[in-house]
Amino acid sequence: MFSRVQFHKTNTQPVQRDRGMTLVELLMTVTILGIIMTSLSAAMIVILRTERPIKDHLSESKDITFLQAWIPNDLASATSRNIEPLFQPSATTDLLGTNVLTLNRADISASGMTSNFVVSYRYVQSGDEWQLRRYEIRNVGLTNQTVTQVGVAHQLAAPPATWNPTQSPTHAVTVTSRNQVVLRPIGEDIQVVFGSGEQFTTGGAGLSSQDQLPTDYDGGIIDPAAPPTRCGGTVTVVLDTSSSIPNQGGATSLVNAALGFIDAFSGTPTFMRLVGFDVSAYSYYPTTAGQYVNILNPSNDLTAMRTKVDNQDSSNARWGGGTNWEDGLWQAFRTNAGTPFSQLPELVVFISDGEPNRNRTNTANDGDARYNTTDLSRAVTAANYGRGTGARVVGILVGNDASTTNQGRMKSVVGNVVWNGTGPTNPGNAAAADFFLPANSASFAQLGNVLRSISAAVCGGTVTVxxxxxxxxxxxxxxGTWSYTTDVGVRDLNTAQSSSATFDYTFPGGTTTRTVQITETPKSGYTFVRADCSSSGVALPASRLRAPADGSPGVVITLSPDEAVSCLMVSRPS
Incomplete structure (x- = not known):
């Protein structure tokens, strides 16, 4: 018997061995991978390099929002400003950093009451970052003073190696006045530079709040060519009362000149204060430091101020034994303790007959009556502080000691622009000059002409209604609101906001008079009857006033460029 053996054919294939990569394939692969990795690396580098700029840009965008929210609002309510780098707004609290812009501003509560507080923008270092911080100070200098702060811009440009905190940080923040006029700028522009190099500019207006613009444009708008009124604001006269003045026979001329200066502003929206100085400074009038007399209308305070000046050449008037320039300029802006007044001057007229021989470090009876460079340098510092608040400081040197040397000393305090006029009818550059020297060898008899030239530059050729x-x-x-039309435009007088409206007129070269017409828009329930107009407190003669030829309610005035006219527009109930 045989066994059956079966063979099965299997479908197998020979095993294939992996041949690997050829050298050419390997080189191509490496090349392709190199290209891909190079692209990926470049993309990652771009991403990594872009990440921080994007974060910086987002941070700057946030800061710009804060800057735009805070600064225009503060400027819109500002009444004065200080850009002196070392300025500290409170004598009881030292704020960090360098002062960029400090504002005195008003705050109107829901009840309609107005209070004032201080806002200080400062350039401050925080770790490795430079910031712009906003400090708000309420109840400045009082026991219940409060200080709050907020950072409004971060990562500002760092200072150069040559900068120090006594200098304005213009590399990071620049403050520029808008359209500077005789007394005040009409706003500020603030440019901020970030560490990235990006710049942002914001700003606002409000520092010329005395200018009354129309509230109802239906009657027309102000001629855009007409500048804001230059007339009005706060004026401080710093008056030398040292004994050398009566000793050289200048007392009566000084009195008459000062009275003429006060009268020149009569009927204008001006607030005036007098500071006296000799061995030390004092509040001449009002006697309460920092207060002003409103000379828009006659008042007991205005009469008292004129009486005080009028009696200065009497035997019982104060004439001291020194000349303390520093203290006179100091007390024009701040208290003895150094706290700035809530209402600061916009124009300071500094009058002296000689060199400074005292300063605030002297005691009353130390016997030091000789000039030294410290007396002068400290006066320069006091004047610089005042200019830092935005004030214009001008100086008048008068009398026998107005030598070339003393002229140079006063110029170092007030500035080097010398007056080139001769009097109110030829005021020259009185609107821009720093230093005034009366004619005839600085004669006291010419002091009145100098002061009237200054008043003409400020308020000459204006009509206040x-x-x-x-x-x-x-x-x-x-x-209510009353509307007035002139050839320089239309303005509304809203009596709830202001007591007056002022119109400024220009005079072509060589013109000594100009006829101006002011027309009142008729108001239901009232009949216009007349305009009572005056200049320097004296009624204008009938030859200079007449009714409009077309019979419209108002007045036609013959106006001179060296005078300020004030008119009461009178109506009766119909």
């Missing part, structure tokens, strides 16, 4: 209602022969202040 107020509204009055007459009933039974008695005048009372009007209420």
């Amino acid at each position: 107020q509204k009055r209602i007459e009933q039974d022969g008695i005048l009372s202040e009007a209420t």
Whole structure:
């Protein structure tokens, strides 16, 4: 028997061995991978390099939002400003950093009451970062003073190696005044530079709040060519009362010149204060430091101020034994303790007859009556502080000691731009000059011409109108809004916001008079009856006033470039 053996054919294939990569394939692969890795590396580098700029850009965008939210709002309510780098707004609290811009501003509560507080923007280092911080100070200098702060811009440009905190940080923040006029700028522009090099500019207006613009444009708008009124604001006269003045026979001329200066602003929206100085400074009038007299209308305070000046050449007037320039300029802006007044001057007129021989470090009876460089340098510092608040400081040197040397000393305090006029009818560059020297060898008899030139530059060629209602022969202040049209535009006088509106007129070269017409828009329930106009507190003669030829309610005035005219526009109930 045989066994059956079966063979099965299997479908197998020979095993294939992996041949690997040829050298050419390997080189191609490496080349392709190199290209891919190079592209990926470049992309990663771009991403890594872009990440921080994107974060910086987002941070700057956030800061720009804060800058735009805070700065224009603060400037819109500002009444004065200080850009002196070392300025500290409170004598009881030292704020960090360098002062960029400090504002005194108003805050109107829901009840309608207005309070004032201080806002200080400062350039501050925090770790390795430079910031712009906003400090808000309420109840400045009082026991209940409060200080709050917020960072409004971060990662600002770092200072160069040559910069120090006594200098303005213009590499990071620049403050520029808008359209500087005689007394004040009409706003500020602030440019901020970030560490990235990016720049942002913001700003606002409000520092010329005395200018009354129309509130109802239906009647027209101000001629855009007409500048904001230059007339009005706060004026401080710093008056030398050292004994050398009566000793050289200058007392009466000084008195008459000062009275003429006060009268020149009569009827304008001006607030005036007098500071006296000799061995030390003092509040001449008002006697309460930092207060002003409103000379828009006659008042007991205005009469008292004139009386005090008028009596200065009497035997019992104060004439001290020294000349303390520093203290006179110091007390124009701040208290003895160094706290700035809530209402600061916009124009300071500094009058002296000689060299400074005292400063605030002297005691009253130390016997030091000789000039030294410290007396002068400290006066320069006091004047610089005042200019840092935005004030214009001008100086008048008068009398026998107005030598070339002393002229140079006063110029170092007030500035080097010398007055080139001769008097109110030829004021020359009185609107821009720093230093004034009366004619005839600085004669006291010419001091009045100098002061009238300054007043003409500030308020000459202007007409200020107020509204009055007459009933039974008695005048009372009007209420509501009254509209006035002139050849320089239309303005509304809103009596709830302002007591007056002022119009500025220009005079072509060589012109000594100009005829101007002011027309009042008729108001229901009232009949216009007349305009009572005056200059320097004296009624204008009838030859200079007449009714409009077309019979419209108002007045036509013959105006001179060296005078400020004030008119009461009088109506009666119909």
